Amino acid sequence: MSHTQPIIFNNEWSIGTTHGSILESEGSKRQEYETGLATSHLPEMIFDKTTLKIVHINNKLEIVFNAFDALKSIDMYNNIEQIPKVSMSEVWSKSRSKDRELDYVKPYDWTYTSRYKGTLCSSSDKSWHIEVTDQQLDLEKLKRQEPILFYDELTL
Known part of the structure; x- marks a missing residue:
């Protein structure tokens, strides 16, 4: 590590x-x-x-x-209808609509x-202490061309 x-x-x-x-x-x-x-x-x-x-x-x-x-x-098992669809998933599903194995699959959020x-x-x-605020990010400050002081790439 x-x-x-x-x-x-x-x-x-x-x-x-x-x-x-x-x-x-x-x-x-x-x-x-x-x-x-x-x-x-x-x-x-x-x-x-x-x-x-x-x-x-x-x-x-x-x-x-x-x-x-x-x-x-x-939420692995609820709101299955909200699982993001990958490209071509609908076409694939229709091509397999007569495939009996699909009837036995337990849906979960595989994404x-x-x-x-x-x-x-x-x-x-x-x-x-978390509270709602009407403050917004200072977009002008974000536009400044300042050096990047920290960078790392992570995969969870």
């Missing part, structure tokens, strides 16, 4: 990543995923040690992105579509 050196922004925020190997197809960690997610339908590759962590240094409040929590946010927005944590006695 490898860690990037966290980058500190404005002495206020720390951003760091962890990279690791693919979750094993058998064993206690795999069992933990299947039990914790209440499904045996898992993606073929899960990078269980890969994380992105954003920390507010003064408050020790964290937003963490990880595979387990991302998979927990997937693993997640609405995961991160996991909020605290390593202090402070806690997150």
